[in-house]
Amino acid sequence: MTDDDSKFPSELADRFQVRMPPGMRDRIKAAAEANNRSMNAEIVATLEKEYPEPKPEAPEFDRIYALMSHIHAAETEEEQDIRMREANMVLDAANAPIRLQFSAERDYQGKRQIFMAMGPLGAIRRR
Known part of the structure; x- marks a missing residue:
């Protein structure tokens, strides 16, 4: 001791x-x-x-939710796919350990649901 x-x-x-x-x-x-x-x-x-603590370098969750809303607002699934790729490029550029993906489930409007997949840097890659 x-x-x-x-x-x-x-x-x-x-x-x-x-x-x-x-x-x-x-x-x-x-x-x-x-x-x-x-x-x-x-x-x-x-x-x-x-003098608040510095914010983490990874994109903040409000920015990620804004990306998710932008994807969700697309009129077609093709447009959603394009916006999803663009959003993940933004996250990649920020070295974020977060990827956005579509769920197999759909929301009340019939649109695909979006979720965040988290893991170590580089563990989740675009297919």
Whole structure:
């Protein structure tokens, strides 16, 4: 058992000392009380809003859903096939581990359903 195993997570977290202008500590304390959290939690929450974690490099799901909607909006199955190939080319260009495919099932309008197939890069290839 190491020394770190016996410590609380808060004792292992990065620490950073900040000099605040007069009155700021009181404003943070008031905001923390209003939000029912500690001053530390209030500061971290404020920093998370201003400095969110970077987004992953793979296309975001809203972009993928937009591609799926574009395919689904095609009037003919031939046009759907063309849009499916184009969408998968976009995903390939972004090195996304996601491929779009048609399901054997159809939706309420009789159109083929689209789903995402996920796997390691290069594991799913166009046929």
